[in-house]
Amino acid sequence: MKVHTSNREKVESILKNTKINGKFWDYTLSYEMDDSYHNMNPLDQEHYFDLPEFKWSDYLKERFIFDVKLHNEEEREIFFKIFNHKPTINSYIHYELDDHPLKEHEYEYSEKISPKYPIYVITKGRWEKTLTIDTLEDMSIDFRICVEPDEYDNYIANPKIDKNKVIKLPENFSERKQGGIPVRNFVWQHSIDRGFAKHWIIDDNIQGFFRWNENTQKRVRDGVFFRIMEDFSDRYENVGLTSCQYASFIPAIDCGREGFIVNTRTYSCILINTELLDTRLEERWRGTYNEDTDLTLRVLSTGDLCTVNFNSLLSGKQTTGTMKGGNTTTIYEFGEDGQENAKFTGLKKKFDELKENWGDIVTYTTSRHKDGRPHHHIAYTKYFKQELKLKPNVKMEPKVNNYNMTLTKQ
Numbered sequence: 197m198k199v200h201t202s203n204r205e206k207v208e209s210i211l212k213n214t215k216i217n218g219k220f221w222d223y224t225l226s227y228e229m230d231d232s233y234h235n236m237n238p239l240d241q242e243h244y245f246d247l248p249e250f251k252w253s254d255y256l257k258e259r260f261i262f263d264v265k266l267h268n269e270e271e272r273e274i275f276f277k278i279f280n281h282k283p284t285i286n287s288y289i290h291y292e293l294d295d296h297p298l299k300e301h302e303y304e305y306s307e308k309i310s311p312k313y314p315i316y317v318i319t320k321g322r323w324e325k326t327l328t329i330d331t332l333e334d335m336s337i338d339f340r341i342c343v344e345p346d347e348y349d350n351y352i353a354n355p356k357i358d359k360n361k362v363i364k365l366p367e368n369f370s371e372r373k374q375g376g377i378p379v380r381n382f383v384w385q386h387s388i389d390r391g392f393a394k395h396w397i398i399d400d401n402i403q404g405f406f407r408w409n410e411n412t413q414k415r416v417r418d419g420v421f422f423r424i425m426e427d428f429s430d431r432y433e434n435v436g437l438t439s440c441q442y443a444s445f446i447p448a449i450d451c452g453r454e455g456f457i458v459n460t461r462t463y464s465c466i467l468i469n470t471e472l473l474d475t476r477l478e479e480r481w482r483g484t485y486n487e488d489t490d491l492t493l494r495v496l497s498t499g500d501l502c503t504v505n506f507n508s509l510l511s512g513k514q515t516t517g518t519m520k521g522g523n524t525t526t527i528y529e530f531g532e533d534g535q536e537n538a539k540f541t542g543l544k545k546k547f548d549e550l551k552e553n554w555g556d557i558v559t560y561t562t563s564r565h566k567d568g569r570p571h572h573h574i575a576y577t578k579y580f581k582q583e584l585k586l587k588p589n590v591k592m593e594p595k596v597n598n599y600n601m602t603l604t605k606q
Contacts, residue, residue, distance in 0.1 A: 197275055198230070198288040199262040200449075207262055207291060214278050216271065225271060230261040236451040243584050244455040246597045248424060250508045252451050253410035255296055259449065261288075296448075298412050298603065305600045308336070311422035312430075313467065314392055315339035316383045318376055319400035323350040327514065328402040329357060335405070337419040339398075342379055344368040373484070380481040384470055393471035394429065396422065399464045404512035406443050407601070411450070413443055413510060420599045422467075425506060428456075429467055431590040434582070436476070436495040437503040438467040443510040455508045459496055459580040462503050463488040465511045476501060483553070485546035489574070493554055496580040504584075544570045 201207045215222045236252045244250065266272045276282065281289045317328050317339060332339050333356070341362045343351045352359040363386070369378035380397060387395035405421045406413040429438045439462030446453070466488065473480075476498055481487050495501050547570050551558045559573045586592065 197264050197266055197272075199264060199279065199291050200288055200293050201260050201262070201291045202258055202294040203292040204260040207260070210278055211262065211264065214274065216274060225264055225266070225275065227262045227264040230263050233259075233449050233451045239454060241454045241456075242592070243458075245592055245594050247428065247455065248407065248409070248508065248598050248601065249596050250409055250455040253296070253298075253412065255294075256411060256449055256451065258294065261449075296412050298410060298414075300605050301414065301603045302606050303407070303414055303416060303418075303601045304604045305418045305420065306602065307600050309418060309420040309423050309600050310337055311396070311419045312426045313394045313396060313422075314387050314390060315396040315398060315422065316342055316387070317398050317400055318342045318379050318383065319351075320344060320347065320370060322400050323347065323354050323357070326354065326356060326400070327512075328398055328400045331402055331404055331512070332398075333358075335417050335419055335421070337422075342383060344370060375484050375487065377481045377483060377487055380487065384468070384480050388470055388474075394426070394467055394469050396465065396467050398466075399513065401514040402465065402511050403514065404443075405440070405465075406510040406512065408443075408446055408508050408510055411448050413446065413448075414603065416509075416601070418600065420601060421509060424509060424599060425467055425504075428504070429469065431587055432502070433585045433587055434472075434501050435504055435584065436469050436473050436498075436501040437462040437492060438469075438506075439463060439504070440465055440506045440509040440511050442513045444513070444515075446507065446510060453507045456504050456506045457577070458502055458504055458584060459582060460503060460505050460576040461489055461492045461574070462505055463492075464513045472501070483549060486550045489550060490553060492576075493557070493574075496576070496582070500582050502582055502584055546570070 199207055211225055211227055214224055216224065233256050236256070239251060264275060266275055272283070276289075279289060279291050281291070315332065315337070317332070319326075319328070319341060320343070323343075329341060339361060341351065341357065342365055343362060344365050344367075346368050348362065348364045351357055351362055365379060365382060369382070372378055383395065383397055405416050407416050407421070425438050425440065429435045442464070473495065477494055479494075481491060483490055492503055495503055547558070554574075557574055557579060561573045
């Protein structure tokens with residue numbers, strides 16, 4: 197168990213003075229200090245320019261982590277007792293830990309900034325739990341909601357949903373048993389028919405969008421969230437897909453990530469450069485499972501096109517299988533309550549299809565989730581090394597652009 201604290205001396209005293217009765221002699225809990233984040237690497241990412249500030253917080257230098265080794269249940273019980281903490285399934289506790297100095301701050305916006313490219317939310321069976329729709333409405337931006345004919349009336353009956361934003365799909369695409377592929381291809385063409393060179397496609401289970409800076413996540417309630425990534429994409433000749441990381445993947449004390457990653461998977465909230473990809477790919481969305489992974493790999497396999505995943509901008513994506521609707525009970529074969537069914541048969545099929553298409557680049561793992569569900573692993577940056585190519589009229593100027601955002605104490 198790890199103890200996160202601002203009071204190093206007190207925690208050290210507690211651990212050194214707690215005696216445990218051993219078989220032959222008394223002993224104390226063993227521990228190590230983890231202070232790797234006190235020696236933070238300076239951020240110097242060449243292409244992170246004309247973008248919002250992204251830096252580590254000095255607050256981390258006043259935060260200490262004790263890694264306490266617990267070998268049995270008795271030691272575990274003693275650990276929680278001496279720190280006056282209820283047992284937890286987490287691998288850490290907070291003890292006399294000062295609040296982050298920006299805890300009471302939120303973003304304010306000097307002006308309204310809207311996305312340049314259309315936003316599409318693809319949704320199925322979730323007219324009562326409209327996480328992404330609620331999130332986008334909270335941001336006061338325009339978007340479209342794609343629903344199947346059989347569910348159209350259910351969606352527009354929800355008073356929180358603007359029926360003028362709802363697109364009734366030409367058919368019940370789920371009956372094809374291809375997951376979200378048919379509706380994704382519908383959206384691709386729909387955006388082109390509207391005259392756009394790019395479009396956003398977003399899953400329906402995202403609760404909030406966030407900016408990560410100074411080791412704290414703050415919700416963004418404005419279209420500037422999307423505009424930042426659009427502007428970034430527009431300054432390069434070879435960016436096919438742009439996305440944002442999951443908020444749940446970014447620990448507060450993490451100092452090992454840069455503002456964005458090049459040549460990695462894009463998922464759940466993706467800006468697709470359709471104008472570029474239609475000239476380079478033989479197919480658009482394809483298959484049944486892992487469509488975002490497959491599209492990412494096909495883009496990267498061109499050898500010169502890049503993908504970009506932002507760490508400084510995050511989505512509150514919910515874990516697959518934890519919400520009813522979507523593909524949870526169709527192709528992924530979870531139970532109706534979102535729990536394991538037939539040992540995650542559908543998730544194993546996801547891996548098998550990806551493995552069949554991509555071979556040794558894909559490896560098997562069950563360590564991603566505590567319930568041991570099947571998953572895949574791909575070392576993207578090991579296999580793909582292409583570099584970003586600026587358009588001729590873009591100059592690389594090392595300046596900060598916070599757009600319309602100011603962090604203000606509430």
